[in-house]
Amino acid sequence: MKAVALCAHLDKALEFRRRLAAEPGVELRLLVCSRRWPRQLLKIGAGRLLPALRLWRRGTLAFTRHGLDDRRTLRRLRAHDADVGLHATDVIYRSDTLAAFRLGILNAHIGLLPRYRGRSVMEWSLLEGDPAGVTVFFMDEGIDTGPRIVTRREVDLSRFRNVEAAKGHLFSLDVEMYAEALARLREPGFSPSPNGPGGRRHYDMSRLFAGVASRILGCDASPERLD
Amino acid sequence: MSGPGGSTVPPPAGLAVPSDDAEETLRLVMVRLWPRARSGGGREDWLALFDALRRLGAAALTDDRRFLDAWNNAFEAFAPVDCPEALRAHAARFLEAYAALIRAHLARLEGRA
Numbered sequence: 001m002k003a004v005a006l007c008a009h010l011d012k013a014l015e016f017r018r019r020l021a022a023e024p025g026v027e028l029r030l031l032v033c034s035r036r037w038p039r040q041l042l043k044i045g046a047g048r049l050l051p052a053l054r055l056w057r058r059g060t061l062a063f064t065r066h067g068l069d070d071r072r073t074l075r076r077l078r079a080h081d082a083d084v085g086l087h088a089t090d091v092i093y094r095s096d097t098l099a100a101f102r103l104g105i106l107n108a109h110i111g112l113l114p115r116y117r118g119r120s121v122m123e124w125s126l127l128e129g130d131p132a133g134v135t136v137f138f139m140d141e142g143i144d145t146g147p148r149i150v151t152r153r154e155v156d157l158s159r160f161r162n163v164e165a166a167k168g169h170l171f172s173l174d175v176e177m178y179a180e181a182l183a184r185l186r187e188p189g190f191s192p193s194p195n196g197p198g199g200r201r202h203y204d205m206s207r208l209f210a211g212v213a214s215r216i217l218g219c220d221a222s223p224e225r226l227d
Numbered sequence: 228m229s230g231p232g233g234s235t236v237p238p239p240a241g242l243a244v245p246s247d248d249a250e251e252t253l254r255l256v257m258v259r260l261w262p263r264a265r266s267g268g269g270r271e272d273w274l275a276l277f278d279a280l281r282r283l284g285a286a287a288l289t290d291d292r293r294f295l296d297a298w299n300n301a302f303e304a305f306a307p308v309d310c311p312e313a314l315r316a317h318a319a320r321f322l323e324a325y326a327a328l329i330r331a332h333l334a335r336l337e338g339r340a
Contacts, residue, residue: 127292200291201250203257206299209292 001186002082004029005178006068006105008089010040013061014048016086019175025186029080030061033073033089037063069094077101084185086178087139095141104138104146106181108174110167112152113137114199117144122157122167123205123213132157132166134173136181137195144201148192150181163214249286249294252279256297265304270314276301277321287328295332298325 003026005016013030020028034040041063044052055061066073068091077085077100085105087093098105111121113135125132135152137144155173160166184190205213260276268276280301286294302325310318 124293200293201254202293203253203297204300206296207303208299209296 001025001084001182002027002029002080003084003086003182004031004077004080004082004101005086006089007032008034010037010044010052011048012088014052015175016088016178017055017060020179020182023179023182026182028060029082030055031077032061032063033066033068034063035065037065067091068097073097074100084182088174092143093139093141098139098141103185104148106136106150106178107139107144107146108177108181109135109137109144110170111135111144111202112154113144113149114195114197116202117199118202120205120210121202122170123163123210124202126157126163126213126216127205127209129216131155132170134170134177136177138192144199145195147195149195150192151177151184153177153180157217161218163210163217166217249283252282253286253294253297255279256283257300261297261300261304264301270311273305273308273314274317277317280321281324284324284328288331295328298328301325 003020005013005020005028007013007016007030010032013032016028016030020026032040041049041052052061056063062076064070064073064076068074068077068089074096077097081102082100083102085097085101087105087107093105109121110132111117111125112131112133115130116125122132131154133152133154136150138146138148138150140146153173155170157166157169160169256276256279260272260279264272264276280298283294283297287298288295301321305318305321
């Protein structure tokens, strides 16, 4: 299975490489999409610069200053003839970009779909007394409305004492969740589950409610809590 | 004092289910009106936000806390603003309606306790 990680940061691209290179049956390419990629390259430090340059020379790593829906980027994406894209940028994709991949672009969303779409979903889960977690699904042009869920995992947040730390933990699971999703997609006969109706779009949570969510997290925290 | 939906007495919280219209109004508030008002918005921006929130008054009394939170967000954005004279009457109505919403939810919580 051929996958292209679409990354806003070179660091993230290298993390994809580190964690997915050994996945059996996955051929990984990395694309860093940022106007500032030359600066990222200069700031990355010698220890990671050399591996990055090696990947670039091999054609595994590429850079673009253009947007993902720019025709030059689209041409490059189509040339990969990849099965899936792995989302690690901060943009919403247009249909042309989504269609540049045989199966589509996967997103690791830090909420459990279909119920929790949109923003501040971890906090909303806490407020509603529901489990938190991560869902990997194929994106469409809407906000977390892509109809095919590949994998989802409930995540216990009880060791975290504040919302930021808990959220950071959920975000840090993205590459691991992508690996799980790619493994699922390679299983014979696998079919994604529907991102069914009943979901609600959530929005930025107010400071008032975020404080309540934080208190709920603090109350639930175990003795060995992490910052 | 009028209730959040314009009625004299707000209905008991949690009884109704928000309509599709309310869902779309919520999207409009959170994606367009609230960001515009809080980032240095002028009188017209605040008026548009207050007006849309008024339409969310009934939904904000339901169990779906996203609607109440739109009011919370608007209040948090408005609280530090040096309210211009031309906005004062509208702001007062917004604050009264917000207070009524909070009272309705508190009364409901006390009823549960």
